[in-house]
Every structure is written in C-alpha cells, then in structure tokens.
Amino acid sequence: MDHASPTSAKAPPRKDPQKADPTRIERLCIERGLKMTGQRRLIARVLSEAEDHPDVEELYRRAIALDSKVSIATVYRTVRLLEEKGILERRDFGGGRSRYDPADRGQHHHLIDIETGTVIEFEDEEYERLVQSIAARYGFTLVQQRLELFGRKDPALAAAEAKRRSAAPASKKDGE
Amino acid sequence: MDHASPTSAKAPPRKDPQKADPTRIERLCIERGLKMTGQRRLIARVLSEAEDHPDVEELYRRAIALDSKVSIATVYRTVRLLEEKGILERRDFGGGRSRYDPADRGQHHHLIDIETGTVIEFEDEEYERLVQSIAARYGFTLVQQRLELFGRKDPALAAAEAKRRSAAPASKKDGE
DNA sequence: ATAGTTGCAAAGGCTTTGCGTGCTT
DNA sequence: AAGCACGCAAAGCCTTTGCAACTAT
Secondary structure: OOOOOOOOOOOOOOOOOOOOOOOHHHHHHHHOOOOOOHHHHHHHHHHHHOOOOOEHHHHHHHHHHHOOOOOHHHHHHHHHHHHHOOOEEEEOOOOOOOEEEEHHHOOOEEEEEOOOOOEEEEOOHHHHHHHHHHHHHOOEEEEEEEEEEEEEEOHHHHHHHHHHOOOOOOEEOOOO | OOOOOOOOOOOOOOOOOOOOOOOHHHHHHHHOOOOOOHHHHHHHHHHHHOOOOOEHHHHHHHHHHHOOOOOHHHHHHHHHHHHHOOOEEEEOOOOOOOEEEEHHHOOOEEEEEOOOOOEEEEOOHHHHHHHHHHHHHOOEEEEEEEEEEEEEEOHHHHHHHHHHOOOOOOOEOOOO
C-alpha cells in the first residue's frame, strides 16, 4: 500500500472547514466536472476519510455528524453519481445493503472473516495476471471484477501466519 | 460440462409426471431430509433443468408454465431453504435480483459480457490454487468465494480465441 | 395426528423519484 | 439567469411474513 497517508489532518486550521483543503475525493469530483455543492463536498470528505466500506446509511450518519445539512436522498444520489463517474465502487458483502469503496485506492480485493465480519484487504499480482489471462482466453477485455473470499480463521494456519508477519497488510474490522 | 444431459425426456411416459423420475435437485432435497411437496418437486425440476442462472421471477414463470400450482412466495421460500441446505447458491450479477445456481455443478465462476449480458462459466485450477494460498497467507481457511469478471468482447482477442477454440467451453446467453 | 407448508395479501427494507425551493456556475 | 441539486415524502422494487387452510410423514 503506497498511497496510504495518515487520516489525521496535520494542516494548520483554515477559515472555512468546507473550502479549506479539497479532499482526495473532492478533487476527483472536480476533475470529472461535477458541480460542487456543500453536500457533495461533505460526502466527498466522509468518503476520503473512510478506511472501511460504509453503506449509505453509515455515510449518512457520518455526514450529519460533521454537518447535518444532508438528506439521505442526497447521499443516495451522490453515491450513485460517483459510481457512474468511476470515483466509487459499489460492493456487495451480503446483507442487502450496498457498500462503497473509493476507486482510487488501487485494485484490491476482500477476505471476509465469516465469524467476526472482519474485512481484510489484499492485493495480489499473480491473481491480477491470471484473471486477465482468463478473460483473454474467452476473447474479453476485463472491465471490472469482483473477488471476495469468505473464510474462517484456522488456528494452525494462523500460527504460521504469525511467524511470517513482517510487512503487515491492511486489516480492519468492518461493520455488517 | 460432463453432467449435461438433454433436457428432453426420452423416458417412456409414466403414470404420474410428478413422481416419475426424481430430478437431480429433488434427490438432493430428499437426502437433506426435506419434506417433499408438489411445489418443491416442481421447483426442483425447474432448477434441475435450468442451464442458466434464473432469478426468482424466472423460476416462478417456468414453474407455473409446467404446473401453475405455485405462488411466488413459495418460490422465494424454497429457494431460501435450498440455499441454506447448500443445494443452491445465490449470485448477484447486478440488477437487484438474486440469481440462483445449483451447487452440484462443481466449482465454477462467471465471466459476464457487459454489453450483451451473456454469462460464460469457467473453471480454472490455477486460480483455485491461488486463492487457497491467499487465504492461507492470512491464516484463513476458505469457506466460500465469489469471483465475477465483467468484460467486453475485444475484436483482437476474439480473433485469437477463435483460432484456439477446440475444447468449446460452456457459454450461454443469460437474461438481464 | 402433527409439524411443517402453502397462498394471499400486507408489510418491510433499501433505493429511487416527483416536485417545489434553493444554490452553483 | 439557467440549470442543476436538495429536501421531503411518496412510490418502487425485491423479498419476507402473519395467518388460516392444507398436507406429507
């Protein structure tokens, strides 16, 4: 993970928190030529700060916690817009609701612990190569993909993992 | 596809079409100790004959075409039951509805043509090995997985594919 | 006979939408 | 100024469920 930068804002306080520092996602919105309203800036900020995979209701909760000037309909509309613009990716980890994942964090997939709901993100070059070649095998160019692994922590394997743990990969508990 | 047997019934007509020949899925239901009603037999039959990935409404349509003694609520209930029993797998190819896939057809994944909706099923040993090892890497035993590739037919690649086409893989047009 | 199943219609959860008002460009 | 975005509440999907009648074991 090369793009990871601490969430904490080290920048000195500015006059208007809304216009202070265009967040990662806000910048993308502007690039794509979206009209930036206060609500969109707010949602963009929540998304930029999110390190998990929130659903619409969770985004809504976080947004109103910051500002309280959004309706859930707008969150739905915005999230759909951003998905169409390729800024957000919609995921389905089961449970009915869609979850959202900023698309600028690079290609990654999910390993879900079926006991605890913990979501581990991972990347794998070999896998990437392989699916490209599978698609090509059928004459297709890959446009999108979805890979989710659901598993259970295995004591034996976990011990083995503990040993080789050195470059700690991202791993965080996600709701569900 | 080794298990594929023609849909047409070549067997000599029996007394009761309902009890005649327990279908593949029906047999599984019985093994799991499910109480077999006419409706369940009917749905089991539709599922056994399906070579695509129908959603509930499609199952319902096919079922009433055969017999017309089912309600859609029962289809929903049955499909959920069979999923819990591990007889059916629920898929989400986008579009809101869940699609169903008999679990006894072996491990396979899907490549979806985003232009036409065509669904290609494929298997890949190397992939299977790889994801096992990815899960193990994090100390997990794989319990379930979901892999869907969405792509667009690429003229250049398609030409290449046409050449090497010898062992024709399964490929069928699916609704949506 | 009994526990489980079905149909029907109503309810539920998530998401979208119509409409009048308000704000960005 | 003009068009697009917002909020609100109503409506739309897909799916589940309460209840009374029915059926497989």
